[in-house]
Amino acid sequence: MNFTLNILGTASALPTVNRYPSAQVLDVRGRLFLIDCGEGVQMQIRRSRLSLLKLDTVFITHLHGDHTFGIFGLLSTMSMLGRKTPFHIYAPEAFGPILGNFLSSFGEGFNFEPVHHTVKTSGPEMIFETRTVEVLAFPLRHRIETYGYLFREKMPMRNVRKEAIWQYGLTLAEIAALKRGEDVVRTPDSAEILKSADLTYLPYEPRSFAYCSDTAPFPELASWISGVDLLYHEATFPEEYGHIARATFHSTTLQAAGCALEAGVKKLVIGHYSSRFPDVNFYLDEVRSIFPDAVLGREGMKIDVPLVRPGR
Amino acid sequence: MNFTLNILGTASALPTVNRYPSAQVLDVRGRLFLIDCGEGVQMQIRRSRLSLLKLDTVFITHLHGDHTFGIFGLLSTMSMLGRKTPFHIYAPEAFGPILGNFLSSFGEGFNFEPVHHTVKTSGPEMIFETRTVEVLAFPLRHRIETYGYLFREKMPMRNVRKEAIWQYGLTLAEIAALKRGEDVVRTPDSAEILKSADLTYLPYEPRSFAYCSDTAPFPELASWISGVDLLYHEATFPEEYGHIARATFHSTTLQAAGCALEAGVKKLVIGHYSSRFPDVNFYLDEVRSIFPDAVLGREGMKIDVPLVRPGR
Numbered sequence: 001m002n003f004t005l006n007i008l009g010t011a012s013a014l015p016t017v018n019r020y021p022s023a024q025v026l027d028v029r030g031r032l033f034l035i036d037c038g039e040g041v042q043m044q045i046r047r048s049r050l051s052l053l054k055l056d057t058v059f060i061t062h063l064h065g066d067h068t069f070g071i072f073g074l075l076s077t078m079s080m081l082g083r084k085t086p087f088h089i090y091a092p093e094a095f096g097p098i099l100g101n102f103l104s105s106f107g108e109g110f111n112f113e114p115v116h117h118t119v120k121t122s123g124p125e126m127i128f129e130t131r132t133v134e135v136l137a138f139p140l141r142h143r144i145e146t147y148g149y150l151f152r153e154k155m156p157m158r159n160v161r162k163e164a165i166w167q168y169g170l171t172l173a174e175i176a177a178l179k180r181g182e183d184v185v186r187t188p189d190s191a192e193i194l195k196s197a198d199l200t201y202l203p204y205e206p207r208s209f210a211y212c213s214d215t216a217p218f219p220e221l222a223s224w225i226s227g228v229d230l231l232y233h234e235a236t237f238p239e240e241y242g243h244i245a246r247a248t249f250h251s252t253t254l255q256a257a258g259c260a261l262e263a264g265v266k267k268l269v270i271g272h273y274s275s276r277f278p279d280v281n282f283y284l285d286e287v288r289s290i291f292p293d294a295v296l297g298r299e300g301m302k303i304d305v306p307l308v309r310p311g312r
Numbered sequence: 313m314n315f316t317l318n319i320l321g322t323a324s325a326l327p328t329v330n331r332y333p334s335a336q337v338l339d340v341r342g343r344l345f346l347i348d349c350g351e352g353v354q355m356q357i358r359r360s361r362l363s364l365l366k367l368d369t370v371f372i373t374h375l376h377g378d379h380t381f382g383i384f385g386l387l388s389t390m391s392m393l394g395r396k397t398p399f400h401i402y403a404p405e406a407f408g409p410i411l412g413n414f415l416s417s418f419g420e421g422f423n424f425e426p427v428h429h430t431v432k433t434s435g436p437e438m439i440f441e442t443r444t445v446e447v448l449a450f451p452l453r454h455r456i457e458t459y460g461y462l463f464r465e466k467m468p469m470r471n472v473r474k475e476a477i478w479q480y481g482l483t484l485a486e487i488a489a490l491k492r493g494e495d496v497v498r499t500p501d502s503a504e505i506l507k508s509a510d511l512t513y514l515p516y517e518p519r520s521f522a523y524c525s526d527t528a529p530f531p532e533l534a535s536w537i538s539g540v541d542l543l544y545h546e547a548t549f550p551e552e553y554g555h556i557a558r559a560t561f562h563s564t565t566l567q568a569a570g571c572a573l574e575a576g577v578k579k580l581v582i583g584h585y586s587s588r589f590p591d592v593n594f595y596l597d598e599v600r601s602i603f604p605d606a607v608l609g610r611e612g613m614k615i616d617v618p619l620v621r622p623g624r
Binding site: 020 | 325326327328329332333351352354355358359375376377378381382384385388389392393406409410413417418
């Protein structure tokens with residue numbers, strides 16, 4: 001039942017000796033979601049001891065090279081490893097010809113289909129779901145078409161308190177209804193009502209993660225990612241470089257922290273650091289000055305979002 | 313006056329946690345030549361403390377991804393670093409559309425021209441030269457069109473022995489002729505001949521490096537790279553895997569060593585190791601069993617070819 005973010009790359013446009021371009025893997029109960037695909041991502045996946053064979057979906061935010069160039073080696077390696085099942089790529093429309101050109105030059109011998117799903121939305125919209133997770137895309141404000149992604153567990157079925165089962169002699173049908181959140185009208189004539197809210201509890205709080213890179217700050221963003229357990233927000237520049245952040249449609253440390261604060265998120269991790277700064281420890285001081293529960297993303301870092309069981 | 317090979321990647325098709333795909337930089341007296349361009353090459357160049365700004369030429373052997381995918385990040389980074397001068401890419405014909413597609417998707421804002429020079433030859437042919445170096449391309453035997461490259465210093469002008477200048481009272485014109493290797497006929501009537509071979513010496517032996525990846529062995533290769541100071545020859549497989557080498561048009565340890573022996577090269581470095589083998593030390597034992605002056609290529613390795621001054 002883990003919900004773990006793996007950080008594979010924290011560089012911005014120019015990688016450094018120690019920082020790889022953007023890529024992260026969110027592991028939701030063993031299901032892996034790759035987010036962005038910077039150069040070297042296949043090596044970084046191996047270094048993080050994640051299985052390439054378990055990956056079947058990537059969400060690409062935008063088509064700048066530092067978020068995209070790793071897809072070519074990743075797909076080629078999947079082919080050489082014998083992949084047969086489709087690999088799903090959620091990305092803006094312009095990824096279509098990029099994929100087509102790649103396959104025509106390098107796709108010989110591919111025995112699987114890389115499937116491009118076009119992401120296009122002007123507000124939060126569900127673009128993907130499984131039985132337990134849903135993914136929403138929402139627009140960011142960058143120099144080219146860019147989307148952020150919100151991953152969240154679906155609301156689980158409620159559990160019926162054990163003592164209630166005995167106290168009321170609940171039938172299986174009544175238990176099923178109560179678990180779905182429905183109240184049970186026991187005897188129509190006496191109108192005895194067993195309320196789901198009284199007899200059941202949520203086994204755990206659904207967890208959520210939002211990925212926001214690359215973006216300038218804008219008013220709607222905080223409401224779209226409101227209350228997530230973990231927020232990755234780019235902080236390309238320290239506060240002193242706000243003018244460059246503005247010119248390039250990026251965020252500063254304080255803008256990332258401000259978004260986290262306004263959205264009421266539980267924890268913030270930053271990244272996408274400018275190559276001007278080999279040491280970014282001072283970024284964290286700036287971020288924590290207004291949002292204390294923040295960490296610096298680092299290659300190889302794993303951040304667990306623990307399961308919280310609400311009081312019964 | 314250095315002549316130094318920098319090894320950036322020793323992986324074959326599948327990179328591993330420690331091995332990057334193929335790329336090397338030959339530094340001839342400060343002029344850098346990039347050879348192959350595997351994913352992550354821009355990071356590996358930085359790690360080897362080579363300057364991206366000093367690179368202006370790459371020689372790509374063939375268009376398999378593990379020799380090519382790094383070109384995209386490399387060109388993008390050069391653009392972001394403000395490059396204005398052309399970058400020259402020697403590669404097979406099929407690189408043309410790859411470059412065109414790349415530029416149409418990712419080339420916005422490029423202020424320099426990546427220039428593709430088509431390599432196409434059925435035997436050794438000079439494709440590039442400067443005042444001091446020449447580069448020959450020659451075909452290799454792989455699954456797709458593939459070329460090896462031979463880098464060699466040009467023959468230097470001869471030096472005139474100091475004592476001869478005084479002994480014969482040489483004029484500047486006579487010295488210039490002797491340096492060019494021409495004999496000087498001093499006095500036409502007495503037919504006194506000053507022989508260049510007697511009065512001059514070679515200041516140093518021109519150095520050479522051959523790069524052979526990827527290839528199955530074939531008879532002509534040894535003669536094409538005969539006597540080079542340093543040979544890089546792929547050795548994807550140990551001897552026991554000869555059947556896989558044959559099937560994939562690669563070489564084994566003993567085939568690489570056999571080529572070095574037959575060509576009479578001074579030193580051999582191998583690479584392009586199969587991902588089956590995290591530890592390739594045993595490759596070296598196999599190679600040295602028939603060619604002792606061999607080393608295992610490793611990421612970050614630098615191999616100097618020293619200047620040899622022949623006896624005067």
